[in-house]
Amino acid sequence: MSAPIVKGWCPGALRPMMSGDGLVVRIRPPLGRLSQKQAVGIATAAETFGNGLIDLSSRANLQIRGVSETDHAALVTTLQGLGVVDGDPQIEARRNVTVTPFWQDGDPILGLAQSLQTALADDDAPQTPGKFGYAIDCGPTPVLTQTAADIRIERDASGKLIVRPDGAMFGAVVTAETAVPVALDLARWFLNTGGASGNRGRMARHIATGALLPSLFAHPVTLPDAFKADPGQINFGTMVALEFGQISASQLARLADLGPLRMTPWRMILVENCTVPINIDGVHTSADTPCLRVSACTGAPGCPQALSPIRETARKIAPSVATDQSVHISGCSKGCAHPQSADITLVATGTNTFNLIRNGLASDQPDITGLTLSDLPDHIKNRGI
Ligand code: SF4
Structure with missing residues (x-):
């Protein structure tokens, strides 16, 4: 297999992207669903060839993180054996x-x-x-x-x-x-x-x-109001949410024990037809969980473009976020983890310094500049004023 093309325009499993913690290998689950065998196989592959962390993307894909260039070919072969990766990069x-x-x-x-x-x-x-x-x-x-x-x-x-x-x-x-x-x-x-x-x-x-x-x-066509997904039991099974949309290999394997998994673009996974309580550390089935109120991109050190370790910041500010508020925090103005507008978007401008944007995207003109970490809770409670 040829060497991976790093920083590809739209990375996939066959054309992975280099990040701060190694290659990011993106899997597009066929039909948006993983059988139990496929999910367990991906979890094992993430442990074997990556750092054991898997992102859930805003297009309902999975991203195995921390893969070395030397392990990439073996990982792709494994994923192709599971039927979750195509044979041809164009396809x-x-x-x-x-x-x-x-x-x-x-x-x-x-x-x-x-x-x-x-x-x-x-x-x-x-x-x-x-x-x-x-x-x-x-x-x-x-x-x-x-x-x-x-x-x-x-x-x-x-x-x-x-x-x-x-x-x-x-x-x-x-x-x-x-x-x-x-x-x-x-x-x-x-x-x-x-x-x-x-x-x-x-x-x-x-x-x-x-x-x-x-x-x-x-x-x-008249479009309905934007759909908001919540974790918990629904007609189709149980929707589970993960902090910052990142699942560990062991969490994924334990979820797969409960049924086939449907990927969602809301950084949640629907465990098909699951009606039993789910007790897995870090896997949330209630919307009333502070860490789910704020979304954050990978940030430093995982992303080389990040100006601050924003997930630590996100954990600190989460208790200040109201249940009806959407807050996104981004390591740079690219905003790649949240292409939609949020009530408040915080964009890192340096280590633990931020700009604040109300009702917009990370790339928009900031409403407030030069905030420090200690300023953030009050600005969030005051709805960005
Ligand atoms: S928004 Fe910037 S810092 Fe965050 S993951 Fe994307 S490129 Fe990296």
């Missing part, structure tokens, strides 16, 4: 599909996800930019509207199946048979009308430039 890059975890036997969700994955593996599949992705979100109400995706298969308020370009309030009405071909035609339209430049380009940005959609996309 791996295209298979960027987030699936709602709220599916049940007999509904079309998994069938659509499977058809899309199969079509994306074809040689003539649209070669979209690295971050371009799809959301299969056609449960009764869309739940992935805040999850990064460029082409969405959803239902409108009356239950019609639609394909919707991200950023547009119009979709094309489709059937379970036509949804995937229409989605791929939309990706081709994106490419043919100049949506991509090099390996960059996103649908919402292209729509915002005024690009004229094909006439099929004329069905008006």
